[in-house]
Amino acid sequence: MKRHYYAPASVGNVSVGFDILGLALAPEDGSHLGDVLTLTTATTTSLTLTGRYRHQLPDALDDNLVLQCWHAFRERVPTALPELSFELSKNLPVGSGLGSSACSIVVTCYALNDFFGHPLAPERLMKLMGQLEGAMSGAPHYDNVAPSYFGGLQLLLANQQATQVRLPWLDHWRVVVSYPGTVIRTADARRVLPKQVPMTTASEAAAHLAGFISALYQGDEALALNSLTDVLAEPYRQSLIPDLLPLRAQAQQQGIQHLGISGAGPTLFAICRNAEEAQTMQHLFATQYHHTEDAMTHICRIDTQGARCLDSQDNQHETR
Ligand SMILES: Nc1ncnc2c1ncn2[C@@H]1O[C@H](COP(=O)(O)OP(=O)(O)O)[C@@H](O)[C@H]1O
Ligand SMILES: N[C@@H](CCOP(=O)(O)O)C(=O)O
Numbered sequence: 001m002k003r004h005y006y007a008p009a010s011v012g013n014v015s016v017g018f019d020i021l022g023l024a025l026a027p028e029d030g031s032h033l034g035d036v037l038t039l040t041t042a043t044t045t046s047l048t049l050t051g052r053y054r055h056q057l058p059d060a061l062d063d064n065l066v067l068q069c070w071h072a073f074r075e076r077v078p079t080a081l082p083e084l085s086f087e088l089s090k091n092l093p094v095g096s097g098l099g100s101s102a103c104s105i106v107v108t109c110y111a112l113n114d115f116f117g118h119p120l121a122p123e124r125l126m127k128l129m130g131q132l133e134g135a136m137s138g139a140p141h142y143d144n145v146a147p148s149y150f151g152g153l154q155l156l157l158a159n160q161q162a163t164q165v166r167l168p169w170l171d172h173w174r175v176v177v178s179y180p181g182t183v184i185r186t187a188d189a190r191r192v193l194p195k196q197v198p199m200t201t202a203s204e205a206a207a208h209l210a211g212f213i214s215a216l217y218q219g220d221e222a223l224a225l226n227s228l229t230d231v232l233a234e235p236y237r238q239s240l241i242p243d244l245l246p247l248r249a250q251a252q253q254q255g256i257q258h259l260g261i262s263g264a265g266p267t268l269f270a271i272c273r274n275a276e277e278a279q280t281m282q283h284l285f286a287t288q289y290h291h292t293e294d295a296m297t298h299i300c301r302i303d304t305q306g307a308r309c310l311d312s313q314d315n316q317h318e319t320r
Helices: 065-076 100-115 122-137 145-150 186-191 199-218 221-227 234-240 244-253 275-288 313-317
Strands: 002-008 010-012 021-027 034-041 046-050 084-089 153-156 164-167 174-179 258-261 268-272 296-302
Touching: 002 021, 002 100, 002 145, 010 145, 021 145, 021 174, 034 100, 065 084, 065 100, 065 122, 084 100, 100 122, 100 145, 122 145, 122 186, 145 153, 145 164, 164 199, 174 275, 199 221, 234 244, 234 258, 244 258, 244 268, 244 275, 268 275, 275 296
Parallel strands: 046 084
Antiparallel strands: 002 034, 010 021, 021 153, 021 296, 034 084, 153 164, 174 268, 174 296, 258 268
């Protein structure tokens, strides 16, 4: 038996929900901005790597998250499972701020659970994915795992727990993401953050997040965009991304109201209100933020489906 699975890229934090808000991405051109995993029954376990960003993966296959997920999954399933051959098409850059590690974790865990008839309940699978993500990035956080798995804009209800709700979104928005081709390891970008923040900062962060969520429920675009201010991570991560402030100033001159750090960076994301703004932003990124040949920019919409089997439409609507 052979099956192909996909999980989308995601923007963690979305500027106002550090570790608790994440958005799944679907490029407008229909391309796969996320990892594709092919599973085939075999006599021994093997892993083959393909895709644009395979050169950024660890040299040792045993260090690859796909095999780590496979071992962790097997340990949790009571029955013996047959050997599998895996082929990972690594379409997301590693250490990019697009939830690359979460994407590989989600596509593998989702695929295994689907392939073997759902032996793990969705909550157990979520916990497993959060643990694997935490082991890679230095702390368990679900703001990439949840949107990549469920799709949409996901809010984690209690930090470090796998309980989430899907929030509304303004469907005409385009999210333009740009990866400069350089690497920031999530664990390193977490080390620059303070362990504690003043009460006034905590209160300000809560007001921005509450304003954003309330605006989404009301469909109030102006309030939503005005609420997108990151007071928790950006002030400390700015120095890792010196292009951020100059690019934001240029975007704002063109009427684009929000440019923020995607996840831990260096990918930046802009929220654009129409196709014209999106094209302007894409041009700005392509001319000023592409620093190596690995760089890329995509105009995206929200991915509403999350992880899925590419062989069958039926799997796209199962209960998760
Ligand atoms: N399949 C995989 N996809 C992405 N990262 C992987 C994979 N397998 C192992 N890794 C390792 O996981 C770590 C992911 O780093 P991290 O900075 O958290 O990336 P990201 O921010 O892109 O999720 C890197 O050390 C990388 O080598
Ligand atoms: N909330 C995390 C998100 C990390 O996302 P990644 O795509 O950079 O792995 C953080 O900000 O550290």
